Amino acid sequence: MLAPLTVSLLVASGVLGLVAAHHLVRRRLVDDPLILIGAGIELGLLVQLVYGISQSGAIVDGSERATFVAYLFTVLVILPAAIFIAIKEKTQWAMAVVLGGAVVVAVLLARIQQIWALNA
Numbered sequence: 001m002l003a004p005l006t007v008s009l010l011v012a013s014g015v016l017g018l019v020a021a022h023h024l025v026r027r028r029l030v031d032d033p034l035i036l037i038g039a040g041i042e043l044g045l046l047v048q049l050v051y052g053i054s055q056s057g058a059i060v061d062g063s064e065r066a067t068f069v070a071y072l073f074t075v076l077v078i079l080p081a082a083i084f085i086a087i088k089e090k091t092q093w094a095m096a097v098v099l100g101g102a103v104v105v106a107v108l109l110a111r112i113q114q115i116w117a118l119n120a
Contacts, residue, residue, distance in 0.1 A: 001116040002051055009044045009109055016041065016079075017102035024095035030086045034098065038079045041105065045076050052112070059119040068115045075108040 016037045023034065052072045059065040082101025086094035 001113055005044060005048055006109055006113050010106055012041045013102045013106040017099050020095045020099040027092040038083050041079055064115055064119050071108055071112045075105055078104050
């Protein structure tokens with residue numbers, strides 16, 4: 001995997017989590033900066049998906065390769081779903097969903113990197 005991209009995506013997920021936590025504490029709803037951060041993360045995840053699939057042949061174990069590819073696709077769905085729920089939910093808890101989504105994305109990215117480091 002592209003280590004700099006993974007690190008930047010982890011940092012961006014942390015930033016998204018901090019913004020969502022700030023909004024949660026301040027009882028604010030979804031705004032443009034939050035959506036733009038999420039969109040930037042999604043673009044990076046798309047680049048990682050294309051690169052990861054093209055390089056997945058380097059993972060020898062078939063079950064690990066399947067897990068790796070499944071994580072690459074799964075991580076793409078988390079933030080759009082969380083932000084969509086936050087847009088539809090008009091309470092302060094909408095930001096808790098985005099915060100949870102940011103944490104899940106960070107965990108999945110760490111797991112993707114772990115699988116890559118152990119098997120490629």
